[in-house]
Amino acid sequence: MGGPCSVQLYAADAAQAQRVGDAVCAEVLRLERVYSRYRDDSLTTRINRSAGDAQGVEVDEETAGLLDYAQQAHALSGGLFDITSGVLRGAWDFKSGRLPAQARIDALLPRVGWTRVRWQRPHIVLPLAGMELDFGGYVKEYAADAAAGVARRHGIAHGLVELGGDIAVIGPHPDGAPWRVGIRHPRAPERALATVELREGGIASSGDYERFIEIDGQRYCHILDPRTGWPVRGVAAVSVIAPQCLVAGTATTIAMLKGAEGPAWLEELGLPYLCADAEGRLRGSLRTA
Secondary structure, three states: OOOOOOEEOOOOHHHHHHHHHHHHHHHHHHHHHHOOOOOOOHHHHHHHHHHOOOOOOOOOOOHHHHHHHHHHHHHHHHHHHHOOHHHHHHOOOOOOOOOOEEEEEHHHHHOOOOHOOEEEEOOEEOOOOOOOHHHHOOOHHHHHHHHHHHHHOOOOOOOOEEEEOOOEEOOOOOOOOOOEEEEEOOOOOEEEEEEEEEEEOOEEEEOOOOOOEOOOOOOEEEOOOOOOOOOOOOEOOOOEEOOHHHHHHEEEHHHHHHHHHHHOOOOOHHOOOEEEOOOOOOEEOOOOO
16 A cells, blocks of 8 residues: 555454454455556456457446546546556656656657546456556555445444555544644655644545655656656645545645646635645645644
């Protein structure tokens, strides 16, 4: 899931805590097995290996729901949220300390574009050889929601699930007190820029601090514009609260992709949010503790 993960539960006893914790972890690991692009046996890999095959791949109902969601997010974002854009990592190596050649980006861009994909339940077709789907931009948040749902079905009413910094709340502390969640400073990761309180729903954050290279004082982050193949600019970090962690995560990603227009777009949606610039200056509607 791309980072440290934790589950915090209030249970009747240690046996229930262990049983529910195991079930929650099993659900997260199941989703990683199915959707990780790093596994040779995952559904994502099977879909990507079918690129160029007119027959495509038949998918299950859960995957169909995720593809429908990706299609809706693509439309809502004006094409910025695009799960075919992961192929651009073939040009960007954030450990190299070097910018890619424009020719390398230009060679990959024809393989990017959800509008090229043929998606008609239950079949997904990637018409061009070398195209790829990457569920990594939202399956972690989906997994957090799914794991919280597993805990509730096992009788847990209070707790939270955190997967790589994205959080789904099962319920508040037993006394009704909220969970206090720190929001990372984009240039000082060891300290919190702000703290928010959450009793339900989910919170997700995104920023230019996760994977990046800096050249001549300019930061180039891992969030790539699918239209140009280049990193986004304009906002250093975004955090959003929503009824589901999945929605919060998608909104943060789109806001980052919209750059300077991201805060206004979040205002239109009516989702509580915080945006930070590189100096840590905040704006947004999310109340801090």
